[in-house]
Amino acid sequence: MPLKKGSIVKISAGVKHWHGASENSWFTHIALEDWSKGQPEWLEPVAQEDYEKL
DSSP states (O other), rough: OOOTTTTOOOOTTTTTOOOOOOOTOOOOOOOOOOOOGGOOOOOOOOOOOHHHHH
């Protein structure tokens, strides 16, 4: 999903996703979280091989 300055993305609860940028770009985000149903589950780091495919 290409993001542009000012993009807003809503990720539904339970959807596995990654916060980050490709090697030659940058990414900043502000997260608004509702922990009323529990804290987020942090998953495994992105493998270097997968990261390099971006």
